[in-house]
Amino acid sequence: MNSLSITLNRFFKNKNTVTILGVVLVLLILYFGYSTTIKNAVTPVRVPVAAATIQPRTLITEEMVTTMDVAAKALQNTEVVRNRDMIIGKYSNVNSVIPKGSMFYSALLTTAGELPDAAFVKVGKNEVPYNFPVTMASTYGNSIYPGNKIDIYMKAENEDGQVMVGKLVENIEVLAVKDSNGKHVFENTDEERVPAFLIFGVKDEINILLRKASYMNDFSVELFPVPHGGKVDTSGSTQVSTEYLKDFINANTVTIQEEKKDNTPAQNNNNTTNNNTTPNTNTGTR
Numbered sequence: 001m002n003s004l005s006i007t008l009n010r011f012f013k014n015k016n017t018v019t020i021l022g023v024v025l026v027l028l029i030l031y032f033g034y035s036t037t038i039k040n041a042v043t044p045v046r047v048p049v050a051a052a053t054i055q056p057r058t059l060i061t062e063e064m065v066t067t068m069d070v071a072a073k074a075l076q077n078t079e080v081v082r083n084r085d086m087i088i089g090k091y092s093n094v095n096s097v098i099p100k101g102s103m104f105y106s107a108l109l110t111t112a113g114e115l116p117d118a119a120f121v122k123v124g125k126n127e128v129p130y131n132f133p134v135t136m137a138s139t140y141g142n143s144i145y146p147g148n149k150i151d152i153y154m155k156a157e158n159e160d161g162q163v164m165v166g167k168l169v170e171n172i173e174v175l176a177v178k179d180s181n182g183k184h185v186f187e188n189t190d191e192e193r194v195p196a197f198l199i200f201g202v203k204d205e206i207n208i209l210l211r212k213a214s215y216m217n218d219f220s221v222e223l224f225p226v227p228h229g230g231k232v233d234t235s236g237s238t239q240v241s242t243e244y245l246k247d248f249i250n251a252n253t254v255t256i257q258e259e260k261k262d263n264t265p266a267q268n269n270n271n272t273t274n275n276n277t278t279p280n281t282n283t284g285t286r
Contacts, residue, residue, distance in 0.1 A: 043071070045071075047070055047075065049065070049066060052064060061088065065084055080104070081103075119146075128203075131198075132198040153225075165238070166241060168213065169202070173201075216252060
């Protein structure tokens with residue numbers, strides 16, 4: 001055995017030497033492993049992104065999609081759509097604005113056949129949708145949003161000309177705010193849309209009550225929304241209860257039965273009429 005072999009043998013038999021070599025080896029493994037992980041995480045990957053801000057319910061065309069490099073780490077979300085062909089021809093989902101430069105996520109995309117009107121989808125069981133007419137002023141400068149809770153107040157004059165105000169319905173959730181063209185007021189950030197209707201769901205009894213009240217022109221009836229729990233100025237008028245208003249509406253509207261001339265039984269069509277209208281209208285006053 002030569003002197004070099006003896007030296008190496010003694011070197012590797014030294015416990016301190018072996019420990020130092022082990023530590024160095026571990027450090028090298030950690031260093032190269034960490035470097036590889038970091039490199040993989042930051043290596044750019046080309047993905048499709050929005051070339052311009054895409055408003056809700058918009059058909060996505062080829063001009064609306066471009067590509068850009070993003071770090072691979074940003075693609076850990078499995079909902080990121082990486083294929084342009086899976087984007088072009090789809091629609092942006094309801095109430096989903098896709099900002100310029102944003103990646104496309106599967107939850108933000110839908111097809112024309114699957115594109116619902118969120119207002120009607122959210123109408124509760126055993127409820128019917130109601131279009132409640134409003135103005136910019138009655139919505140407090142367009143400050144009533146979908147999801148807000150409101151009360152419906154009624155202002156009217158009785159037979160003696162006395163003005164009365166009271167809460168007719170309370171705690172209704174606004175499902176949508178639409179303009180006169182039926183477009184959602186708040187879904188488009190590029191257009192200024194004026195509110196014309198609040199959409200909400202109500203039980204059939206409340207639906208009929210509101211429709212009856214809306215036809216009571218002889219009593220100068222005015223229905224207006226108020227944020228739930230808000231106060232209403234009743235100065236110069238008499239404040240009345242909800243039950244009083246319901247009784248007032250029902251007492252001044254009637255149901256008309258139409259009898260057929262062929263001797264068949266009359267059918268109750270639940271129509272009511274107003275003093276100033278014909279019996280063909282839905283509701284009316286005494």
